[in-house]
Amino acid sequence: MADLRVGFLGGGNINGRLRQVVERQRPYEVIGTFGRGDSLPGSGEADVVVEAATQDAVRERVPELLDAGVDVIVLSVGALADAGLRARLLESRRGRLIACTGAIGGLDQVRALRAAGPLQAVSIESRKQPAALVQSWMPAELREDLEAGGAEMVLADGLAGEVAQRFPSSANVAAALALAADAWNIATARVVADPAAVRTRHEIHAVGELGEVRIVVENAPSPERPRSSAVVAWAALRALDDYARLRGWGAPQGPVFL
Ligand SMILES: NC(=O)C1=CN([C@@H]2O[C@H](COP(=O)(O)OP(=O)(O)OC[C@H]3O[C@@H](n4cnc5c(N)ncnc54)[C@H](OP(=O)(O)O)[C@@H]3O)[C@@H](O)[C@H]2O)C=CC1
Ligand SMILES: O=C([O-])CC(=O)C(=O)O
Known part of the structure; x- marks a missing residue:
């Protein structure tokens, strides 16, 4: 049987690590890493592409992959805050879009609650080291404060989709939470610059008719790129393995959780 053919859109911190692990530890064929301006593979070359580039790259490049019949596992899920793009990508019946839990x-569990009926409240609070949250649109004074560590500060508090776009x-x-909860109109997000946050901390809360989800995740920041959590490359590997198992490709033994 042929091997699963995997490509990578973006070859930075996450996909660099992921590619290394796939090459060393998985029975998948790596067909290449595609950076800015590289022409993309078609279904004759790739079965699945893992995107870990930018939200703009999802907008500009993922439709072409899906139209060519290539499945795409997306990490830059914030691109789906745009309702038009979300519909375009999720409704593709050639290549399929798969959002990674990252x-x-x-x-x-949020999706299980949502399957039973609309959710009543959905929120996430993310805390990171201040320097990891600097954005080009911020005033110079704020950027300098964040670079210097500064005091704890709430940098965003609003609709999850809008916050995901402001901190791409x-x-x-x-x-990802708003998507899972199918709750773009009510899901909220707070982003907190926290000089004490040695680990990146995400606190999730969702309330539905049948219960409530409260989850706290504390991640080591990626040493090379502290704004991304180090575990994300491994979440993408987990997604790739589950994808391979469900689609019947050769993959390491293990359970599938959906
Ligand atoms: N869902 C989640 O939980 C998480 C999602 N992410 C997403 O993953 C992305 C990648 O993270 P990370 O690896 O740490 O970031 P990096 O900046 O290290 O890597 C991004 C790579 O993508 C490349 N790139 C940018 N634009 C394009 C394009 N249009 N086509 C192809 N390649 C492109 C960049 O190249 P160049 O050097 O030319 O810019 C760079 O090599 C983040 O931007 C974020 O959107 C990250 C963490 C968690
Ligand atoms: O890596 C993280 O902790 C979260 C992150 O950067 C993102 O959601 O873009």
């Missing part, structure tokens, strides 16, 4: 957990490399988890 830096957080509990989305399976740091709050994709907010969009």
Whole structure:
């Protein structure tokens, strides 16, 4: 049987690590890493591409992959805060879009609650080291404060989709929660710069008719790129393995959780 053919959109911190592990430890064929301006593979070359680039890359490049019949596992889930793009990507029946859980957990249970009926409240609070939250749109004074460590500060508090777009490399988890909860109109997100946050901390809360989910995830920041949690490359590996098992490709033995 042929091996699962895997490509990588973006070759930075997450996909660099993921590719290394796949090459060393998995029976998948790595077909390449695709950076800015590289032409993308079609279904004759790749079965699945893991995106770990940017929200803009999802908007600009993922439709072409799906249209070509290639499945895409997306990490920059904040791109789906745009309702038009979300519909375009999720409704593709050629290649399928798969959103990765990334830096957080509990989305399976949030979806179970949502399956029983609309949720009444959905929120996430993310705490990171201040320097990891600097954005180009911030005033110079704020950027300098954050770079210097500063005091604890709430940098965003609003609809999860909007927060994910304002912090495109740091709050994709907010969009992942809104997507899982199917609650873009009520899901909220707070982003807190916290000089004491040695670990990145995501606190998730969702309330439905049948119960409540409270989850706290504490992640070591990636040493090379502290704004991303180190576990994210491993979450993408987990997603790739579950994908391979469900689609009947050769994969390491193990359970599938959906
Ligand atoms: N869902 C989640 O929980 C999480 C999601 N993420 C998402 O994953 C992304 C990647 O994270 P990380 O690896 O740490 O970031 P990096 O900045 O280390 O890597 C991003 C890579 O993508 C490349 N890139 C940018 N634009 C494009 C494009 N249009 N086409 C192809 N490649 C492109 C960059 O290249 P260049 O050097 O040319 O810019 C860079 O090599 C984040 O931006 C974020 O959106 C991250 C953490 C958690
Ligand atoms: O890695 C994390 O902890 C979260 C993150 O950057 C994101 O959601 O974009």
